[in-house]
Amino acid sequence: MVREARELHRKGVIASMVSWRGPLLGLVLLLPVALLLSGCPKKPEVQTAAPAAVAPEPAEEVVVVVEEEVVIETEEGPVTIQDVFFDYDKSVIRPDAREALDEDLSVLNENPGLRVVIEGHCDERGTNEYNLALGERRAKAVRTYLMAGGVDSDRISTISYGEERPFCLGHGETAWQCNRRGHFVVVE
Amino acid sequence: MKALRRSFLVFLVLVGGLPPVSGWTQVDITVTRTVIQRIPVAVVGLAPFHLESGGADLAAQASSILMDDLEFSMIFEVLPPSFLPFEAREVQLGTEEEVLPPLNKLKVQAMVAAELTMRGNDLILEGRVYNVARGTFLGGKRYFGDVKALRTMVHRLADEVVLRLTGERGIAATRIAYASKTKRATELYLMDYDGRNSVLVTGNRSINLSPRFSPDGRLLAYTSYRDGNPDLYLLNLETGRRDKVSALPGLNISPAWSPDGRWLALSLSKDGGTNLYLMRRMGKGLRRLTNGIGISVSASFSANGRQIAFTSDRGGSPQIYVIDIEGTNLHRLSFKGGYNASPKWSPRGDKIAFISDRGGGGFQIYLMSPDGSGVQQMTTLGSNEDPAWSPDGRHLVFMSTRGGKKDIYLMHADGSGQRRLTRNGFINFAPDWSP
Numbered sequence: 009m010v011r012e013a014r015e016l017h018r019k020g021v022i023a024s025m026v027s028w029r030g031p032l033l034g035l036v037l038l039l040p041v042a043l044l045l046s047g048c049p050k051k052p053e054v055q056t057a058a059p060a061a062v063a064p065e066p067a068e069e070v071v072v073v074v075e076e077e078v079v080i081e082t083e084e085g086p087v088t089i090q091d092v093f094f095d096y097d098k099s100v101i102r103p104d105a106r107e108a109l110d111e112d113l114s115v116l117n118e119n120p121g122l123r124v125v126i127e128g129h130c131d132e133r134g135t136n137e138y139n140l141a142l143g144e145r146r147a148k149a150v151r152t153y154l155m156a157g158g159v160d161s162d163r164i165s166t167i168s169y170g171e172e173r174p175f176c177l178g179h180g181e182t183a184w185q186c187n188r189r190g191h192f193v194v195v196e
Numbered sequence: 197m198k199a200l201r202r203s204f205l206v207f208l209v210l211v212g213g214l215p216p217v218s219g220w221t222q223v224d225i226t227v228t229r230t231v232i233q234r235i236p237v238a239v240v241g242l243a244p245f246h247l248e249s250g251g252a253d254l255a256a257q258a259s260s261i262l263m264d265d266l267e268f269s270m271i272f273e274v275l276p277p278s279f280l281p282f283e284a285r286e287v288q289l290g291t292e293e294e295v296l297p298p299l300n301k302l303k304v305q306a307m308v309a310a311e312l313t314m315r316g317n318d319l320i321l322e323g324r325v326y327n328v329a330r331g332t333f334l335g336g337k338r339y340f341g342d343v344k345a346l347r348t349m350v351h352r353l354a355d356e357v358v359l360r361l362t363g364e365r366g367i368a369a370t371r372i373a374y375a376s377k378t379k380r381a382t383e384l385y386l387m388d389y390d391g392r393n394s395v396l397v398t399g400n401r402s403i404n405l406s407p408r409f410s411p412d413g414r415l416l417a418y419t420s421y422r423d424g425n426p427d428l429y430l431l432n433l434e435t436g437r438r439d440k441v442s443a444l445p446g447l448n449i450s451p452a453w454s455p456d457g458r459w460l461a462l463s464l465s466k467d468g469g470t471n472l473y474l475m476r477r478m479g480k481g482l483r484r485l486t487n488g489i490g491i492s493v494s495a496s497f498s499a500n501g502r503q504i505a506f507t508s509d510r511g512g513s514p515q516i517y518v519i520d521i522e523g524t525n526l527h528r529l530s531f532k533g534g535y536n537a538s539p540k541w542s543p544r545g546d547k548i549a550f551i552s553d554r555g556g557g558g559f560q561i562y563l564m565s566p567d568g569s570g571v572q573q574m575t576t577l578g579s580n581e582d583p584a585w586s587p588d589g590r591h592l593v594f595m596s597t598r599g600g601k602k603d604i605y606l607m608h609a610d611g612s613g614q615r616r617l618t619r620n621g622f623i624n625f626a627p628d629w630s631p
Contacts, residue, residue, distance in 0.1 A: 134535065135537045135538050135581060135582075137405075137406065137450040137463070138493055138494070140405075140426065140447055140450075140470075140493070141447065142491065145491070166446075167425065168426070168446075168447060168465075172405070
């Protein structure tokens with residue numbers, strides 16, 4: 009502001025900077041400039057009234073906390089060992105999970121040195137204690153499937169985390185499905 | 197007439213074809229209103245006391261804590277000091293008997309006269325308990341401690357008042373264990389029953405769950421992942437010594453103490469399925485209680501130690517079952533709702549607290565009689581889990597999401613007086629109440 013006033017002073021616009029008139033005049037001159045530079049306050053957006061019949065569903069908020077499916081280096085390049093997802097309160101291997109597991113089975117059979125831990129996880133619903141047992145059941149179901157596919161039992165161990173280590177934070181089906189899983193971890 | 201009959205027939209067809217009105221299911225809820233006779237009590241004395249000039253009035257704090265403790269107990273009705281025909285705080289120890297007659301006129305039945313003084317570095321709290329109607333002195337206590345111990349001293353005095361007037365042990369000096377989840381870990385804490393003075397109990401930066409006080413209050417059982425597997429530990433609260441008492445393959449979870457403190461019920465998954473087992477507290481004498489490939493967790497002993505209530509999905513969904521400790525007489529208690537869990541048998545033996553989704557939208561806490569009848573709903577706001585009884589069976593501590601996230605709350609056994617205990621911004625759950 010001082011620099012501006014000096015400019016104007018040099019141009020002979022402002023008589024003196026010492027008296028209060030100078031700064032005041034400078035202010036008055038600069039005010040519209042300042043306003044222009046700061047931007048006019050936006051006009052409030054016109055809200056169109058939502059149709060009264062149907063209220064829109066609030067968008068589900070999901071925060072992904074951990075997203076790491078195991079990637080291992082093989083002769084054919086990096087390969088993902090896919091996690092297996094479950095239905096609510098179930099430990100049954102469903103069809104889409106079976107596809108993923110069959111691919112995991114190939115990876116395990118082609119890499120006989122590979123050892124894994126299967127972690128069983130649950131969504132936040134239900135009690136912590138029950139969910140520890142449900143997660144255990146899920147991990148064991150995946151292990152049983154892999155053993156039936158020929159993987160040696162001492163290459164697979166299991167652990168349950170129940171609802172204690174979620175992959176996604178949120179309170180709707182997206183987050184819940186994200187957490188209902190058997191998660192693979194490679195043992196070094 | 198024909199037209200009328202036709203339209204009547206049409207009406208019948210229409211009504212007959214309608215689905216049953218949904219709000220009209222028969223509900224098995226018994227609401228009992230118990231009128232509890234509280235003992236009217238007055239707290240006198242505790243004249244202003246400051247450690248240094250301009251400092252806080254410690255006696256006012258003490259008075260407030262004492263009155264809160266007595267009021268919360270559900271045993272007393274504390275008379276507001278403004279109701280008294282004299283200046284309560286001006287009553288001095290030594291002449292406190294002078295105010296017994298005016299208190300008697302007001303139908304006050306009990307009086308506590310107290311005083312806070314200093315000797316050297318010690319704070320001294322003295323309290324005297326009176327039966328007002330008879331004008332008799334029932335007993336007194338003097339507590340010595342550091343200023344930091346003021347709350348504890350007052351809580352002990354409140355318990356002394358309960359003891360002198362009812363013969364029962366009060367709960368003012370009891371504590372609550374709970375789990376607190378941060379981004380990195382789930383650790384166990386202890387706090388006073390009023391939510392103050394939280395201290396860290398674990399601190400192993402892993403997952404710690406299901407804290408359970410032994411009946412003598414000396415040990416805390418809990419499950420911890422500190423060594424990579426959910427194992428069962430006992431922590432001696434007096435010495436700090438930790439023992440790993442069950443580290444079998446798979447789960448070693450949801451411990452429950454027998455009333456005589458000699459046995460622990462726990463759930464193990466080592467044999468396929470997660471089943472209930474009994475073992476002596478240091479791990480010996482393991483005996484299997486339930487069988488099958490299903491899930492049985494969350495055991496709770498009856499007050500007489502002869503039965504165990506637990507959660508099991510053996511019927512297709514999580515429900516409450518009871519079994520004798522010999523392993524016989526297994527029967528189901530809950531039949532409404534798709535998820536009934538976390539049974540907690542009252543120390544008085546007459547009620548089982550549990551959680552249920554029968555009302556829709558999350559869990560609520562209910563009470564039922566040990567035969568499964570007389571179900572009463574205790575909570576309505578938010579989702580509520582993890583009930584645990586106070587040692588006198590008059591109150592419950594539990595977890596609720598009604599404040600936006602999981603926190604620890606208290607309520608009386610009739611559902612009244614619901615109040616929040618934790619306010620630290622973390623996720624707090626799994627409370628247990630010390631003896």
